[in-house]
Amino acid sequence: MTAAVTLPADLIDNLKAALGPKGWSQDPQEIAPHVQDWRGRYKGETPILLKPASTGEVSAVVRLCAEAGVAITPQGGNTSLCGAATPQGEVLISLKRMTAVREIDTDNDSMTVEAGCVLESLQQTAEGTNRLFPLSLGSQGSAMIGGLISTNAGGVHVLRYGMTRELVLGLEAVLPDGTIWSGLTGLRKDNTGYDLKQLLIGAEGTLGIITAATLKLYPRPGRMELAFIGMNSVDDAVKFLGMAKQVSGGAVTAFEVMPNLALEFVLMRIPNTRDPLEAKHPWYVVCEMSFGRPDGARETMEAALEQGFEAGLVQDAVIAENEAQMQDLWRLRESIAEAERGQGLAVKHDVSIPVSKMSAFIDVATQRVNRDFPDGIVVAFGHVGDGNVHYNIACIDPDAHAGFMARAGEMSKIVYDTVDEFGGSISAEHGIGILKREELANRKPVDVKVMRAIKQALDPKGIMNPRVLF
Numbered sequence: 001m002t003a004a005v006t007l008p009a010d011l012i013d014n015l016k017a018a019l020g021p022k023g024w025s026q027d028p029q030e031i032a033p034h035v036q037d038w039r040g041r042y043k044g045e046t047p048i049l050l051k052p053a054s055t056g057e058v059s060a061v062v063r064l065c066a067e068a069g070v071a072i073t074p075q076g077g078n079t080s081l082c083g084a085a086t087p088q089g090e091v092l093i094s095l096k097r098m099t100a101v102r103e104i105d106t107d108n109d110s111m112t113v114e115a116g117c118v119l120e121s122l123q124q125t126a127e128g129t130n131r132l133f134p135l136s137l138g139s140q141g142s143a144m145i146g147g148l149i150s151t152n153a154g155g156v157h158v159l160r161y162g163m164t165r166e167l168v169l170g171l172e173a174v175l176p177d178g179t180i181w182s183g184l185t186g187l188r189k190d191n192t193g194y195d196l197k198q199l200l201i202g203a204e205g206t207l208g209i210i211t212a213a214t215l216k217l218y219p220r221p222g223r224m225e226l227a228f229i230g231m232n233s234v235d236d237a238v239k240f241l242g243m244a245k246q247v248s249g250g251a252v253t254a255f256e257v258m259p260n261l262a263l264e265f266v267l268m269r270i271p272n273t274r275d276p277l278e279a280k281h282p283w284y285v286v287c288e289m290s291f292g293r294p295d296g297a298r299e300t301m302e303a304a305l306e307q308g309f310e311a312g313l314v315q316d317a318v319i320a321e322n323e324a325q326m327q328d329l330w331r332l333r334e335s336i337a338e339a340e341r342g343q344g345l346a347v348k349h350d351v352s353i354p355v356s357k358m359s360a361f362i363d364v365a366t367q368r369v370n371r372d373f374p375d376g377i378v379v380a381f382g383h384v385g386d387g388n389v390h391y392n393i394a395c396i397d398p399d400a401h402a403g404f405m406a407r408a409g410e411m412s413k414i415v416y417d418t419v420d421e422f423g424g425s426i427s428a429e430h431g432i433g434i435l436k437r438e439e440l441a442n443r444k445p446v447d448v449k450v451m452r453a454i455k456q457a458l459d460p461k462g463i464m465n466p467r468v469l470f
């Protein structure tokens with residue numbers, strides 16, 4: 001792995017000297033997990049893994065690479081689903097040693113943390129000060145905040161708290177020439193021209209390396225209620241979403257939809273899971289509500305379910321009685337990606353559609369896919385409450401997998417053309433990476449032209465994550 005790409009010997013020496021013995025590795029065993037993506041779709045290589053422990057160190061090594069015109073791939077928890085963090089010969093900079101919580105300001109409801117902090121640990125840090133950091137997703141046990149910001153991650157709470165973009169108040173980053181940009185601020189109002197942090201958020205490491213961030217904190221809900229609901233259709237789910245929002249006065253904080261097949265995959269592949277409902281239903285909804293106080297919380301969830309039942313939308317439902325049951329219900333939804341991975345590679349489409357058109361989109365796209373690809377099976381699940389569906393197509397016959405994946409482009413064309421017809425986006429929350437860059441160029445040529453101009457202005461040598469986005 002390490003031998004294939006060679007860098008000038010003096011650059012290697014200077015990089016090592018800038019970081020000290022703990023700050024780099026050329027050990028193939030240590031490097032191996034860093035040069036393969038989570039799904040096993042992309043395999044890469046790097047001449048050296050750098051592990052800076054401070055912003056100053058990141059700046060020093062970026063400067064050295066910039067001077068030598070050598071390209072860099074930044075990496076956080078390496079949970080990208082689009083290949084954005086797999087180096088193909090670039091110098092790999094992992095932020096995993098930058099894990100300090102620099103400041104918590106409870107009066108300002110903010111915390112300033114370094115890029116290598118794992119999301120789950122930040123949720124716990126916030127909880128320790130009786131606050132909530134609402135970003136929440138399946139890979140939270142390993143995803144790091146720098147990468148989550150770089151990809152503008154979504155997750156299950158977008159419906160109420162927005163994407164990562166909306167949770168960031170300030171950023172610190174190392175620009176492609178090694179300059180440190182100190183934009184760490186806890187301000188909620190700052191109208192001083194272009195908002196540079198927003199350029200870096202979602203840039204997938206192409207404009208610089210995020211080293212720290214000031215994040216928004218929220219009050220911790222006094223009580224949460226979680227229901228697992230059996231339904232007949234996505235249309236019914238969307239109707240029930242409107243009802244639940246109204247009945248609860250806007251307390252719905254997550255609204256996830258999954259088909260029976262996704263539940264079957266989970267029950268088959270993930271230990272300690274069981275179907276909480278007695279009968280099978282074509283679709284399931286995981287609906288979470290958050291309240292300031294416990295009083296009336298359960299009654300509100302029950303009232304919403306009752307109304308849904310009377311309207312023929314809710315077929316059956318169970319409400320979690322305690323924290324452990326909540327976790328069990330969440331596991332059914334959050335482990336779909338892992339269960340699906342166990343089934344083999346699928347042709348994945350992380351798309352968004354206006355919520356009002358979600359059901360029609362799924363119907364039309366599925367008719368088209370079934371017509372042209374009878375060997376494919378659609379597993380559409382996800383964050384329907386915020387208009388994001390993971391429209392994945394799995395191969396029915398595991399032995400015919402390679403041939404199936406070879407037709408991924410044709411399948412994706414059908415799906416993305418349908419997304420365009422419905423006014424949606426070809427990437428809702430996973431980003432572009434290397435997976436969707438041609439698609440982006442074809443479907444948003446003017447946007448890409450402007451993005452290239454910005455890239456050229458900030459990274460004229462093109463060294464920051466050079467194969468990603470474009």
Ligand SMILES: O=C(O)CC[C@@H](O)C(=O)O
Pocket residue numbers: 138334336337340348382390392
């Ligand atoms: O694997 C997928 O397609 C989706 C992964 C993740 O975004 C999820 O919502 O579970």
Ligand SMILES: [Zn+2]
Pocket residue numbers: 155382383390429
């Ligand atoms: Zn998702």
